[in-house]
Ligand SMILES: Nc1ccn([C@@H]2O[C@H](COP(=O)(O)OP(=O)(O)OP(=O)(O)O)[C@@H](O)[C@H]2O)c(=O)n1
């Protein structure tokens with residue numbers, strides 16, 4: 001079974017506005033609707049789970065019903081940190097062989113090519129990331145602001161989502177991670193990377209347009225891209 005998980009539990013303080021950014025309207029629909037549709041229209045996706053903020057659960061359920069998103073089988077309550085929201089979805093997975101694609105709700109421009117490449121890679125790997133080559137030079141700084149390292153750009157990648165896993169693998173990685181008092185991941189692949197170091201993680205080529213809506217101007221970029229696609 002191929003299950004897409006839409007992580008929609010954040011607040012998006014940098015975008016501002018009276019609603020979390022995933023509920024803002026762009027090109028006629030809420031960002032969360034564009035994102036769900038990317039997975040809903042893919043014939044290889046069997047089920048979708050949405051992880052929402054508690055105060056938006058009813059709105060999400062109503063939106064799912066109004067749109068007839070029949071693949072959505074779970075609308076779950078997320079947690080304080082992103083990884084709490086990932087865990088809420090992982091804990092509903094019944095079969096260790098199921099494939100989970102964990103995706104940021106605020107990446108509505110994810111492509112069918114990326115989704116399909118992740119599913120294909122999960123035939124061969126237990127964990128799959130999505131990334132694009134870094135175009136800026138990246139520096140590492142010390143607390144006093146001085147540069148301490150300039151890694152070679154050739155091997156650096158910017159990480160996107162979805163990130164795919166066999167359910168048993170990501171569950172085991174989280175079980176180990178939760179025993180670590182310093183555990184504070186910013187994505188799901190880093191949980192496997194750190195706590196199951198013998199598990200290879202394959203990297204699928206991402207897309208520069210698969211942006212994470214972070215700032216207000218990103219809404220314009222998403223709108224122009226969606227309108228350009230439908231013209
Ligand atoms: N506890 C959380 C935090 C985040 N997310 C999800 O992770 C992505 C990013 O969330 P958000 O915190 O809103 O994005 P940031 O850009 O990090 O927001 P901010 O501007 O507040 O830093 C979104 O798909 C969001 O719904 C989640 O499911 N549960």
Ligand SMILES: C[C@](O)(CO)[C@H](O)COP(=O)(O)O
Nearest residue numbers: 082104159160161186187212
């Ligand atoms: C998972 C992610 O999109 C990879 O780049 C990113 O780490 C999510 O960060 P956020 O601050 O939770 O949006």
